[in-house]
Amino acid sequence: MGLDMYLMSAPKINGMNLEEVLLTNGRFHKLKDGDELYERVKPYIKHFEEYGHSWSSLLEEVAYWRKANQIHNWFVENINNGIDEPLFTQEVTKDQLCELYKLCIETLSKRTPPFETLPTRSGCFFGSLTYDDYYYKEIDRTKSLLENLLKNFNFETHYLLYQCSW
Secondary structure, eight states: OOOEEEEEEEEOOTTOOHHHHHHHHHTGGGOOTTOHHHHHHGGGOEEEEETTEEEEESOEEEEEEESOHHHHHHHHHHHSTTOOOSEEEEEEOHHHHHHHHHHHHHHHHTSSOHHHHSOOOOOTTOOOOSOSHHHHHHHHHHHHHHHHHHHHOOTTTEEEEEEEEO
């Protein structure tokens, strides 16, 4: 139990918008080989296996955080209009990712107090609100994750989504 946060990749499928891709993924288990919709998404299906459990999805996890409430706070304020919900998914643009990346660098360089650049956010099992070693470790890890995504993620062919649950 606690704050889990993900960046997910979803394919941009010709003739489908993001909402349609997400709806299709949500009812993926009902699609059958040969169905028109199944045939449309078939080239984008990813197969996963972990801990003896296997599944298929159109989405793929590209980043994960646990109880990094300062990062969650940034996403809540910047992509979800300041509304923190126990479960939400929102698209993240390349410009937004760049903005968060710059804030991570600024926070790590300690040019500005951390509560001004990436403030913590309280919540049910969200973790510490202290600007301690863990806080800075998560900022540094986030900087590395974002740097990799900014270099390698293809925003032309995929949507980038922020998902959280708590």
